[in-house]
Amino acid sequence: MGGGDTFWGLLGPADRASMLAAGAMVEFPADAVICHQGDPTQNIMVVFSGRVRVSVVLVSGVEVVQAVRGRGEILGEMAAVDGRPRTATLRALDPVRGLMISGIRLASLCQTRPGIAWAMLHVVVARSRAVGSRQELRAGPPLHRVAAALLDVASQESAGASRDLIATVPLTQRELAGIVGISRETLVRVLKVLRDRGIIHTQRNRITILREDELRLL
16 A cells, blocks of 8 residues: 555555554545644544645635645654644545554654654655755746646555556645645646646646646656
């Protein structure tokens, strides 16, 4: 479940068994809020199926989508490690099933099973690098920004799946524009260019990538 670069994909069989024994399986219907930004909860969840939208409300009151996490991804690791309130709101985009583990049990697992701690460190470093890459991306041409954002979000859905599957991006135009850092009007023009080239197909709250190879060339 999940690609080799996801949290779950980095774990060996014994570490997976330890985590399964320490947690409980949970399910959330589509559009359910898993946790709110600012919540004091400290548990983590490993996504087994479905996708989760990670969003932050800025001081201005604007909600910005930061990522979409899929199978094999760990959520809530920051609050579990430092004990501080949640930094983002997690909402299920599809029916979501996952493994929930309390922060206390996770700390115990990391102390006794270094493989779990190493996998968490790998995730933290990868996400830190992604933040830097996203900031650099905001300085590029809108077409390049949108192409990179679509691939980034779609890759979460198809993690571990065949590369030739058509991937979908479950975001509204407002949410996608917020990720890329452009106006909605500019995004509409960019999406039209991609549609005219036959690279994507757009529907309400959903964008389907039809030709991933050409999107990557951008």
